Amino acid sequence: MPLRLLKYALSKDYPGTRFFKAHETPKKSYDVVIIGGGGHGLAAAYYLAKEHGITNVAVLEKGYIGGGNTGRNTTIVRSNYLTPEGVKFYDASVKIYEGLSEELDLNLFYSTRGHFTLAHTESAMRTMRWRAEVNKHVGVESYVVGPEEISKACPQLDMSCSGQAPILGALYHAPGSVARHDGVAWGYARGADRLGVEIFQNTEVLGIDVQGGKVAGVKTSKGYIATTKVLSAVAGFTPRICEMVGLDTPIVIHPLQACVTEPMKPWLDTILVSGSLHVYVSQSSRGELVMGSSLDPYEVHSTRSTLDFVEGLTSHMLDMFPFLSNIKVVRQWAGMADMTPDFAPIMGKTPIEGFYLDAGWGTWGFKATPISGKTMAETIARDHAPDLIHSFRLSRFEDYELTGEKGAASVGH
Amino acid sequence: MQTEKLITPIAHAFPVGSVAWGVINGMQVVTRFVGSDEEEARKEFLGIADASFLGKFGVKGRNAAQWLQDQGIVVPEQPNSWAGNADGSLVLRLGGSEFLIENAPGGNLCEKLLKADAKPAGVYLVPHVEASFVLSGNAVQELFAEVCSIDLTRAALGVQEVVMTQFAGVSVVLMHQDLEGEARYRVWCDSSYGPYLWEVMAGIANEHSGGPIGIGNYFSAYK
Amino acid sequence: MKLLTCPVNGTRPLSEFVFGGECRVPPAADCSDKVWADYVHNRHGAPGIKQEWWYHAPSGTWFIAERNTLTDQVIRTFLKGQEGKQ
Incomplete structure (x- = not known):
């Protein structure tokens, strides 16, 4: 619209409506304070307001919304996990995602591509069959396919992987999708804002006030906020927040790196994952190949990138797609993955009354954004975790009831 | 067959x-x-x-160095160093108390060491292939x-x-x-x-x- | 290429090493189940200077590195029991 554009050009003030109000100073107290303005925190705020009528909520974000792991993942949404608990949970998330653009009135470019997890060894094939059976059992569309079907879906793929790791088959997961990840954060932020939630960017949490085993307030870089309920949804910063309340968890932080190539004409319709070659790749709507690999092998609390990662990843990419040898990698980055020993999240209540945890999202957080927001909102509103996330509770470790979710993205099979 | x-x-x-x-x-x-x-x-x-066919012999343990010396083998003093015996065989010190010995071409030192008298306490054989x-x-x-x-x-x-x-x-x-x-x-x-x-x-x-x-x-x- | 210094073999590329986790002392064998579960599962996950086990794969050497997990700077490496020695 040229006229509208002219209005933007001539106006001193920004004439459009902002996605959400830019609050500066928090109120003295809120019913709920959410630490972390990523997809998970904002979704929890949105569902608290929408489904439970709790609107006196502050979301505190140290940087800018969606700037953490929400904006650093490789945007894959899928539910073909290994444990029945995991499959049910992620399936509920996929179902919400499918209607989310409409619900949030924002085009999330949610694009269902089909998702192949390639198997290069007999033992990997066995895991694929196992996952397919678990998936079918809970009603998720996954099945094992042979090399012909893979080749048909992706003719560019070198089925022998340079002779190093011939592809024997794959787990095909029809609902596998990609979405615009920052859009998810912005959509939930706008939705929550419209319902009365206040979002504070550039607001760092410095401490959590616990009195007699109960949460009493939050110390922030913009002053003290009194509250009885705090949700920590900070992914890679979880150990730092937990340290503020003296809570030990099994979470260890490892960087997870990703990169994109220069844009190309569309050629890769599906999402491809190879556990043996440590590669997952899809083509974005802009034409870039979005690629990720396995975790960095040791603990670092930083989002630095390394050359080793790009070298390793691209050499495996060339095993799969030799014709990409002239394509340039244009950006790389890292996120801090909060890894748990059983590759499942830690969600729900904690020994500290009023302190709720939405953490342990490692390499599987983005796809769970809607359902984690929904279930955490319910947990906070009723002070009781719904059955869907019962097996993800923090106390499972003390009870030795780990879930063993080996279907997580960057785990080698 | x-x-x-x-x-x-x-x-x-x-x-x-x-x-x-x-x-x-x-x-x-x-x-x-x-x-x-x-x-x-x-x-x-x-x-x-x-050169994989050259015979190899491995030994480790707190008394390994002394035992090798008793067999008339030249023992390198520093870890991560090697010495040559008069017959051309090699002695590699792989750590504080671990050794790899490789035959000289045509030699049979390793076979001899393998057949040597019962090893005393603190001397353990390590197979090398x-x-x-x-x-x-x-x-x-x-x-x-x-x-x-x-x-x-x-x-x-x-x-x-x-x-x-x-x-x-x-x-x-x-x-x-x-x-x-x-x-x-x-x-x-x-x-x-x-x-x-x-x-x-x-x-x-x-x-x-x-x-x-x-x-x-x-x-x-x-x- | 990131480098790490093995106390026995010298400075080598990080790809030759395997991370073995933080050095931790197990609780007494007759501790409560809760204390034991805490030792088995929980980690001191917040960033800071930590002593960690590292393994030099080609030589089979386990040693300890003192490292800042926030900045990824290695302060020193030494063999277990030789902390004070140079």
Whole structure:
């Protein structure tokens, strides 16, 4: 619209409506304070307001919304996990995602591509069959396919992987999708804002006030906020927040790196994952190949990138797609993955009354954004975790009831 | 039924036909890859030979050094260093109290040590079946630079030093030895990685006008 | 290429090493189940200077590195029991 554009050009003030109000100073107290303005925190705020009528909520974000792991993942949404608990949970998330653009009135470019997890060894094939059976059992569309079907879906793929790791088959997961990840954060932020939630960017949490085993307030870089309920949804910063309340968890932080190539004409319709070659790749709507690999092998609390990662990843990419040898990698980055020993999240209540945890999202957080927001909102509103996330509770470790979710993205099979 | 016979751990990497096989020290090995003139030429640039058939003997434990001395073996004083016995056999000190001994070409020291009297307390045998290689030539440093991240030039490498590092992702033990008037490098790796490492190094050698050669080019005992 | 110094073999590329986790002392064998579960599962996950086990794969050497997990700076490496020695 040229006229509208002219209005933007001539106006001193920004004439459009902002996605959400830019609050500066928090109120003295809120019913709920959410630490972390990523997809998970904002979704929890949105569902608290929408489904439970709790609107006196502050979301505190140290940087800018969606700037953490929400904006650093490789945007894959899928539910073909290994444990029945995991499959049910992620399936509920996929179902919400499918209607989310409409619900949030924002085009999330949610694009269902089909998702192949390639198997290069007999033992990997066995895991694929196992996952397919678990998936079918809970009603998720996954099945094992042979090399012909893979080749048909992706003719560019070198089925022998340079002779190093011939592809024997794959787990095909029809609902596998990609979405615009920052859009998810912005959509939930706008939705929550419209319902009365206040979002504070550039607001760092410095401490959590616990009195007699109960949460009493939050110390922030913009002053003290009194509250009885705090949700920590900070992914890679979880150990730092937990340290503020003296809570030990099994979470260890490892960087997870990703990169994109220069844009190309569309050629890769599906999402491809190879556990043996440590590669997952899809083509974005802009034409870039979005690629990720396995975790960095040791603990670092930083989002630095390394050359080793790009070298390793691209050499495996060339095993799969030799014709990409002239394509340039244009950006790389890292996120801090909060890894748990059983590759499942830690969600729900904690020994500290009023302190709720939405953490342990490692390499599987983005796809769970809607359902984690929904279930955490319910947990906070009723002070009781719904059955869907019962097996993800923090106390499972003390009870030795780990879930063993080996279907997580960057785990080698 | 075939008679039981050892075969070099690198066998899978060797081409079928075209090469000449023989038996050295009870192990089937390739004795010649191309014509002897061509092998001579390869050796000038970058020669690589399979020495996996040389007998090996390993021992570790707090009394291992003393026991070896009692057997008349020269014991290197520093960890990660090596010494040569008078008969040409090698003694590598792989750590504070662990040793690898390799026969001289045509020698049988390891067999003798194996048969030696009952080992006293604090001396434990360690079986060794590594794949092992001999490398030499003008372009050997170029090869090292391609497969290894650390500086292995002669200036950086001590005279009697044993280096444990990775070549093309495979853990190796490496040493340098001046023998028969030329600078040679010896490499040992786990035998299951032998064919892979051979393919990688032979491939690089080919790029530098060198390549695989029979062991007779290095040890006159096997000419 | 990131480098790490093995106390025995010298400075090597990080790819030659395997991370073995934080050095931790197990509780007494007759501790409560809760204390034991805490030892088995929980980690001191917040960033800071930590002593960690590292393994030099080609030589089979386990040693300890003192490292800042926030900045990834290695302060020193030493063999277990030789902390004070140079």
